[in-house]
Amino acid sequence: MSGMQELLPSLQAEFNRLKSGIAEVYAHHGFQMIETPMIERTEVLLAKAGGDTEKQIYKVIKTAETMDSADQALRFDHTVPLARYTVEHMNDLTFPFKVTQIARNFRGERAQKGRFREFYQCDVDVIGWNELPVEYDAEVIVTLAEALKVLPLPSFMMRVSNRKLLSGLLEELNLEQLSEEIFGIVDHAEKVVPEKTISALEGLGIGTETVVKITTFIGIHGEREAVVAKLRDFGFQNETFKSGIDELERVLKTVKTLAPEIKVEADMLIVRGLDYYTGTVFETIAPDYREIGSICSGGRYENLAGYYTDQKLPGVGGSIGLTRLFWILQNYGLVKASVSKPVEVCVIPITLNELEAAAKLAEKLRRNGKTIDIVLTEKKLGDKLKYAGKIAKYAIVLGEEEAKSGKYIMKDLETGEEIIPF
Amino acid sequence: MSGMQELLPSLQAEFNRLKSGIAEVYAHHGFQMIETPMIERTEVLLAKAGGDTEKQIYKVIKTAETMDSADQALRFDHTVPLARYTVEHMNDLTFPFKVTQIARNFRGERAQKGRFREFYQCDVDVIGWNELPVEYDAEVIVTLAEALKVLPLPSFMMRVSNRKLLSGLLEELNLEQLSEEIFGIVDHAEKVVPEKTISALEGLGIGTETVVKITTFIGIHGEREAVVAKLRDFGFQNETFKSGIDELERVLKTVKTLAPEIKVEADMLIVRGLDYYTGTVFETIAPDYREIGSICSGGRYENLAGYYTDQKLPGVGGSIGLTRLFWILQNYGLVKASVSKPVEVCVIPITLNELEAAAKLAEKLRRNGKTIDIVLTEKKLGDKLKYAGKIAKYAIVLGEEEAKSGKYIMKDLETGEEIIPF
Numbered sequence: 001m002s003g004m005q006e007l008l009p010s011l012q013a014e015f016n017r018l019k020s021g022i023a024e025v026y027a028h029h030g031f032q033m034i035e036t037p038m039i040e041r042t043e044v045l046l047a048k049a050g051g052d053t054e055k056q057i058y059k060v061i062k063t064a065e066t067m068d069s070a071d072q073a074l075r076f077d078h079t080v081p082l083a084r085y086t087v088e089h090m091n092d093l094t095f096p097f098k099v100t101q102i103a104r105n106f107r108g109e110r111a112q113k114g115r116f117r118e119f120y121q122c123d124v125d126v127i128g129w130n131e132l133p134v135e136y137d138a139e140v141i142v143t144l145a146e147a148l149k150v151l152p153l154p155s156f157m158m159r160v161s162n163r164k165l166l167s168g169l170l171e172e173l174n175l176e177q178l179s180e181e182i183f184g185i186v187d188h189a190e191k192v193v194p195e196k197t198i199s200a201l202e203g204l205g206i207g208t209e210t211v212v213k214i215t216t217f218i219g220i221h222g223e224r225e226a227v228v229a230k231l232r233d234f235g236f237q238n239e240t241f242k243s244g245i246d247e248l249e250r251v252l253k254t255v256k257t258l259a260p261e262i263k264v265e266a267d268m269l270i271v272r273g274l275d276y277y278t279g280t281v282f283e284t285i286a287p288d289y290r291e292i293g294s295i296c297s298g299g300r301y302e303n304l305a306g307y308y309t310d311q312k313l314p315g316v317g318g319s320i321g322l323t324r325l326f327w328i329l330q331n332y333g334l335v336k337a338s339v340s341k342p343v344e345v346c347v348i349p350i351t352l353n354e355l356e357a358a359a360k361l362a363e364k365l366r367r368n369g370k371t372i373d374i375v376l377t378e379k380k381l382g383d384k385l386k387y388a389g390k391i392a393k394y395a396i397v398l399g400e401e402e403a404k405s406g407k408y409i410m411k412d413l414e415t416g417e418e419i420i421p422f
Numbered sequence: 423m424s425g426m427q428e429l430l431p432s433l434q435a436e437f438n439r440l441k442s443g444i445a446e447v448y449a450h451h452g453f454q455m456i457e458t459p460m461i462e463r464t465e466v467l468l469a470k471a472g473g474d475t476e477k478q479i480y481k482v483i484k485t486a487e488t489m490d491s492a493d494q495a496l497r498f499d500h501t502v503p504l505a506r507y508t509v510e511h512m513n514d515l516t517f518p519f520k521v522t523q524i525a526r527n528f529r530g531e532r533a534q535k536g537r538f539r540e541f542y543q544c545d546v547d548v549i550g551w552n553e554l555p556v557e558y559d560a561e562v563i564v565t566l567a568e569a570l571k572v573l574p575l576p577s578f579m580m581r582v583s584n585r586k587l588l589s590g591l592l593e594e595l596n597l598e599q600l601s602e603e604i605f606g607i608v609d610h611a612e613k614v615v616p617e618k619t620i621s622a623l624e625g626l627g628i629g630t631e632t633v634v635k636i637t638t639f640i641g642i643h644g645e646r647e648a649v650v651a652k653l654r655d656f657g658f659q660n661e662t663f664k665s666g667i668d669e670l671e672r673v674l675k676t677v678k679t680l681a682p683e684i685k686v687e688a689d690m691l692i693v694r695g696l697d698y699y700t701g702t703v704f705e706t707i708a709p710d711y712r713e714i715g716s717i718c719s720g721g722r723y724e725n726l727a728g729y730y731t732d733q734k735l736p737g738v739g740g741s742i743g744l745t746r747l748f749w750i751l752q753n754y755g756l757v758k759a760s761v762s763k764p765v766e767v768c769v770i771p772i773t774l775n776e777l778e779a780a781a782k783l784a785e786k787l788r789r790n791g792k793t794i795d796i797v798l799t800e801k802k803l804g805d806k807l808k809y810a811g812k813i814a815k816y817a818i819v820l821g822e823e824e825a826k827s828g829k830y831i832m833k834d835l836e837t838g839e840e841i842i843p844f
Contacts (some may be wrong), residue, residue: 004459008514012456028788029812030795032764034434037426037540038526039459039480058461059483060496062530074482085428092430094812098795099431100700104460108484118459135774135798254774258781258796342454351674352557359680359731366450372454373520374680376557390516399452 001118003109015326017338021150022122022320031100031124036081038104042071045080045308056107058117074106078123079276079317083305095129096136101323114331116323122147125317127304132314137280137300138254144296144318145262151325152334153286156295158255159221159254159267160282162248163299168241168269169217172234178204186218186271187375218374221267224252228266244279251280269377278302280316280318291392292328296306296320326377339381343373345410346392348384349397352376357403361396389413425531425539426528427745432759435473437748439760443572444544444742451565453522453546458503460526464493469729478529480539496528500545501698501739505727508549508735516557517551524744536753538745542567545798547739549726554736556669559702559722560676566706566718566740567684573747574756575708578717580677581643581689582704584670585651585721588693589595590663591639594656600626608640643689646674650688662673666701673702700724702738718742765795767832768814770806772821779825783818811835 004356007015023033046054058074059171075081078101086097094414101124104296109115126136141158148156166186170179181204194215195419201211220230231245248266255264272281279300286295296319305313329335345365349358355374363374372419373392377386388395438556445455461482468476480496497503500523501522508519524544525792531537548558551803563580570578588608603626611619623633625657642652659751670688677686694703701722708717720740727735751757767787771780777796784794795814797806810817818830832841 004461007456008511010455013454016455017433027764028793029789030765032431032813033438034429034431035437036428039426039528041539060482061483087429094809096799096809106461118461126783133798133800136778139796139798189587202425254798255778256716257778259785295666316629342449343452346452355557355676356679363681369450371450371452374560374561375675376555377518378555387516387518391454402616 001112001114002079004115005327008337009342012144013338013342014335015322018335019102019120019122019322020325022147023100023149024151026100026102026122026124026143029098029124029139029146029228031098031143033102034082034085035103036075036078036085036101038075038106039072040075040081040084042073044123044307045073045075047080053107056109058106058108075109077105078103078121078319079125079304082123082125082127082317084308087308087311088303090311093126094306096132098124100124100412112348114324114327116327119321119323121320122305122320123317124319125315127313127315130312130314132212133218134250134300134316135250135281137247137252137316138258140252140298140316140318141264141282142259143261144181144258144298144320145264148296148319148422149286151296152321152329154288154334155263156286157265157267157286158284160248160255161266161268161270162244162251162280163271163277164240164244164247164279165268166217168236168238168244169214169234171238171240172236173206173210173213175210178206180275182214183271183275184273186214186269187273187334189218190269202422206390215373217269221269222265224249224266225258227268247279253335258362266339272297272299276301282318289328289332295328325407341391341393342371343392343394344371345394346373346375346388346413348381348388348395348397349403350374350397352378352379354400354403357406358398361398361408425537426747427538431764433752434758435760435764437744440748441542441744444569445522445745447572448522448524448544448546448565449563449571449824451520451568453520453565454564455522455524456507457503457525458497458500458523459506460496460528462495462497462503462506464495466716466729467495467497467504469502475529475661478531480528480530481820484833488517493636498529499527500525500543500668500741501547501726504547504549504739506546507723508752509727509733512731512733512840517549518545518554519549522546530787536746536749536791539747541743541745544742544744546741547737548733549737554738556672556702556722556738557676559669559673559738560680561705562720562738562740563673563812564678564681564684564741565685566720567681569742570706574751575717576710576756577685578686578706578708579684580687580704580706581686581692582677582701583671583690584673584675585693585699586662586665586666586669586701588626588639588657590660590666591636591656593660593662594658595628595632595635597628597632600628602634602697603695606695608636608691609695612691612748613642625651637695640690643691644687646671646678646688649690669701670717694719694721698723704740711754713748717747717750738763763813763815765814766791766793767816767818768797768810768835770797770803770817770819771825772798772803772819776820776822776825779828780820783830784819804841807835816841 001358060072060084100400105121106118170176185200192323270283272283277299281299283294300316302314304315347356347358347362358374362374365372394410402408441720482494495583526540527543528540592598607622650671692703692705699721705716706718722738726737769780771777780796784796787794816832817835818832824830
């Protein structure tokens with residue numbers, strides 16, 4: 001199926017190793033795993049979406065009359081199901097609710113290389129009850145950064161901003177009515193040459209001086225102190241802008257405190273496309289592979305589930321798009337099929353008369369956590385060893401004598417070395 | 423969504439623990455994990471299906487023009503995707519291919535308790551190249567039995583038969599043309615009173631003597647030797663029947679050799695509904711909970727992928743329907759929400775001034791594999807401890823003094839006991 005990842009077993013093993021590694025980091029940071037259905041009511045899925053998302057949705061239709069009649073579709077991200085889940089189980093959850101979902105989502109994207117229609121997203125979210133301090137924004141960034149360390153990426157950098165800054169700037173410039181357009185232009189700025197951004201802004205008819213102010217603003221990036229100083233230099237007094245500075249400073253400071261070794265910088269180019277986000281926003285780049293774009297992103301949302309409940313549930317979350325990332329890592333030669341064979345020891349009874357001894361040996365080895373395959377075909381020993389060589393690291397051949405004596409020789413199938421294990 | 427499992431975090435943790443346990447047993451037995459797309463072309467999915475399956479399928483429609491136009495649907499089991507996968511990657515796989523899939527499938531079943539429209543199946547299969555000795559049937563049965571031991575079931579029994587036996591009996595009685603009907607009646611025999619089965623057979627117009635022969639046959643069950651002796655007593659000379667006896671005997675003998683402690687018996691009532699199966703068939707019951715029916719089943723198929731390839735690929739497989747089983751275990755009180763709290767230690771800085779010390783402590787504990795949550799809210803200590811009590815086993819409160827001295831007290835949140843850990 002085009003646009004669907006399907007891997008050979010050895011590469012799948014590597015994918016699963018990375019996925020488990022990410023899950024382990026999330027768990028170690030206190031995020032609880034949940035699982036939501038892949039099918040939701042379309043009305044729920046599209047409540048906050050629209051545009052491209054609506055176009056890319058997979059609708060699901062029931063062929064039997066016995067199936068219920070609601071209009072259904074495959075989820076395209078974890079956020080909508082999370083909102084419904086949180087509201088539905090509100091009384092049984094502990095807030096702040098630190099939650100993770102690692103599972104497949106579906107989007108009917110245009111078929112092209114590196115774009116997947118079925119893909120794993122590895123999400124973390126923290127959801128507050130009425131309020132949630134921005135320190136949790138830092139916790140999400142740090143947890144994602146720790147999880148990214150599981151991946152075979154030489155280095156990466158978290159780029160952080162706060163949407164209140166650009167919003168505050170636009171308030172100051174009396175450009176609120178062009179907010180959507182300007183956020184869009186800034187969000188695309190990195191994908192085009194600077195002249196294009198400038199001419200796009202000029203195209204809004206906002207005057208050169210204003211354009212310069214905006215381009216100066218989005219050019220700001222770097223260490224926390226320097227960036228905060230530059231932002232203060234604008235001298236804007238509106239609450240939105242001031243609160244943006246304050247939040248950005250607190251988030252970056254907390255990231256530094258929680259995990260001093262993580263590479264993080266403030267960058268005003270980061271705004272994230274979705275107006276879903278209301279405060280902190282972040283993306284992640286691999287500096288050695290800048291062309292691949294953001295490998296992990298997220299942000300703060302003011303209210304997770306306004307569509308379902310009057311209860312205010314502010315949250316912050318982020319996601320690693322593992323399927324796409326894995327594909328990229330493969331393309332750069334950074335991920336290879338699992339080098340270790342799927343089986344540790346292949347136990348080969350010469351005939352089925354030695355099967356009992358083979359089974360006992362296998363059970364003993366499995367109890368020690370080993371992965372054991374017993375060869376049950378009645379082929380020539382040479383053929384059995386050939387099979388073993390493909391799937392296992394070691395082989396133990398059991399003939400009549402070995403079965404009787406209980407003494408075995410283990411053969412390293414790569415080096416040919418013979419080991420007497422016990 | 424009705425018919426979709428959705429669990430609270432603590433119960434989800436227990437579900438995941440069982441799922442991982444099953445995966446580990448499969449891996450230890452040398453089965454390699456693969457993952458196939460959840461969406462397949464409808465034509466592929468329905469190639470060997472029909473009837474109920476066709477009615478229960480979820481079709482998937484693309485809303486965007488950019489999406490490809492093939493008729494697609496959600497898979498309803500792992501077998502069809504496995505067949506396509508094996509053929510597609512044939513040249514890169516090692517045969518016998520021991521393979522596992524643990525993932526969700528979809529069926530638009532009538533909404534009723536304990537029936538799920540989205541459900542986990544935990545499959546193992548062994549696929550041979552041209553041939554596959556029936557000893558692998560035993561290996562599949564043993565692997566599934568070992569995996570079932572992970573579940574909180576007091577006991578279970580594997581019931582094994584071979585479809586060649588009933589087929590051979592029908593050949594002997596010249597009833598091949600009623601084969602489908604009789605297999606159906608036998609498959610349902612356990613769900614109805616014996617009189618119903620008898621009258622259903624009589625309804626085929628086959629004469630009392632013949633009905634008695636069939637009911638005598640399906641009444642046979644028990645230990646290998648006794649069952650084999652009774653089957654031989656029929657004195658049938660047709661190859662199908664004789665080969666059924668031979669295979670059944672070999673499979674049961676090999677199960678005994680591989681895992682002497684597993685409860686297994688031969689039972690002629692087992693035929694499995696699908697004509698997909700051609701030899702060994704098995705089901706599993708929990709004797710203390712017989713009413714729940716089979717909790718794990720499978721069998722031998724002559725040719726996995728005749729629809730796609732001329733290459734003969736005989737196989738044997740079986741599956742644990744984990745979602746349904748988990749629901750049943752819950753209903754019988756055999757599974758409980760994970761007793762252990764999701765977080766081991768909740769680290770509570772009294773103010774954000776102690777956050778640095780808290781972060782260092784958390785990092786140290788995480789490096790030892792512990793699950794740690796740092797409380798970032800600026801609430802009263804009492805509120806923070808209340809939160810910790812809900813999600814964590816222990817709490818460490820960090821005030822100015824603890825941060826300075828590096829000496830902490832760890833409090834057991836259940837017993838109130840105070841521990842000096844380091």
